[in-house]
Amino acid sequence: MAKKKPTAAPPALVHIPTTGSGSDMLSKEQKAFNRLSKRIGKLETEIGDFRTAADKLRQRVQQEYRPLQQQHNDLRAEFARLLDRAHDTYKLTKPERKKLVDLLLNGFFDLPNRGYTDLEAIFDKYDPPLTGEEAAAAEAANAAADAQEAELMKGFFRAQFGIEFDPEADLSTPEKLQEYVHQQLAEQQEVYEQQEAVAEERRAKRKKTPKQQAAADKKKAEEQNITQSVRTLYMDLVKHLHPDREPDEAEKLRKTELLKRVTTAYKANELLTLLRLQLELNRIDQQHLENLAEAQLRHYNTLLRQQVRELEQQQALEQQELSAFTGKPYYYIISPIAMELDFQHMKAGLTAKVQRLATDVERCGQDPAALKEFLKAYKIPKAGAGPLLMRF
Numbered sequence: 001m002a003k004k005k006p007t008a009a010p011p012a013l014v015h016i017p018t019t020g021s022g023s024d025m026l027s028k029e030q031k032a033f034n035r036l037s038k039r040i041g042k043l044e045t046e047i048g049d050f051r052t053a054a055d056k057l058r059q060r061v062q063q064e065y066r067p068l069q070q071q072h073n074d075l076r077a078e079f080a081r082l083l084d085r086a087h088d089t090y091k092l093t094k095p096e097r098k099k100l101v102d103l104l105l106n107g108f109f110d111l112p113n114r115g116y117t118d119l120e121a122i123f124d125k126y127d128p129p130l131t132g133e134e135a136a137a138a139e140a141a142n143a144a145a146d147a148q149e150a151e152l153m154k155g156f157f158r159a160q161f162g163i164e165f166d167p168e169a170d171l172s173t174p175e176k177l178q179e180y181v182h183q184q185l186a187e188q189q190e191v192y193e194q195q196e197a198v199a200e201e202r203r204a205k206r207k208k209t210p211k212q213q214a215a216a217d218k219k220k221a222e223e224q225n226i227t228q229s230v231r232t233l234y235m236d237l238v239k240h241l242h243p244d245r246e247p248d249e250a251e252k253l254r255k256t257e258l259l260k261r262v263t264t265a266y267k268a269n270e271l272l273t274l275l276r277l278q279l280e281l282n283r284i285d286q287q288h289l290e291n292l293a294e295a296q297l298r299h300y301n302t303l304l305r306q307q308v309r310e311l312e313q314q315q316a317l318e319q320q321e322l323s324a325f326t327g328k329p330y331y332y333i334i335s336p337i338a339m340e341l342d343f344q345h346m347k348a349g350l351t352a353k354v355q356r357l358a359t360d361v362e363r364c365g366q367d368p369a370a371l372k373e374f375l376k377a378y379k380i381p382k383a384g385a386g387p388l389l390m391r392f
Helices: 028-089 094-107 117-126 132-161 174-205 210-241 249-267 271-280 286-290 294-326 336-366 368-377
Strands: none
Touching: 028 094, 028 117, 028 271, 028 294, 028 336, 094 117, 094 368, 132 174, 210 249, 210 271, 210 294, 249 271, 271 294, 336 368
16 A cells, blocks of 8 residues: 655744733734734645645646547537538438537537637538628628727727827727827826926925934834844854854755755745744744844734735735636635545536537437437527537
């Protein structure tokens, strides 16, 4: 029996222990530190689990679902050829032939674009290309519709963004209209940025009130303290892990890898990762965290809040990317369990469709009566009902 692959250990929890009988013994900043630390650990675990499950899903789609899709389209192409032969050889009534042609044109029209180019002749047979006169009429109708849509869009951009359209500008296609609008918006943005730069220069030259100056100085000092907080942790770890000072080759290699983690965390401003490494390497202990001054904790919490925001954005991005891959809204695949259930549902549905279609192809190809029965059950969809791809 194969051994299960060990799962990655969850991120170490960095927290400030309580010295009394409850959390009331902790200060406001200490409670915030513990809450943010726990939130970051939870997000890191969720993102790691989601990424692992998403990679597994992508592999399963390629290995299990894509072959089913190919098999399904092969059967659809075979059915389309069967319907064409049946139209010419089976004794069908006029209503049956009408249904057959409708089914062929609406249920399988996408196949030439999927590589089944031999079917183009069949579709042209039942839905011949437009004559020159028909093509000209269709082109004129499309041009009139485009012109009407362009006027509506011009009115929208004029009202929404104040864009004035040059009567001499070439706006004959949607692409040219879009390009013109983008150019006008870019010019507006450039003017706005120039005005903002002038206003900012004036504000900088304007003498601040004592209150404004004090607020600016405080903000600058806080930013410097936050930067210094991370740098202090970083420098402590760098000094401890410097591989050049290690004579043992194995230990030197271990410290080199740890130093890479330290440098990556420092560049990403990941305070919690640096604190974890300090605890892991016994550079600090829980008592050290407990004794941190409130001002220092406040700087730490500012960085931790920023890390929470970045992790939440990363989590949303991971979900959006997988949603784009699957074509499903993110809430269908929001967790590994949801991914697995959705994949099983999709695979089972396509498997059933392949089996049903294989049976129909075999029966209708061998027995005209079976095709007549199939056409009897088929209902020509009403106008606007959409294509039949979901069924076939």
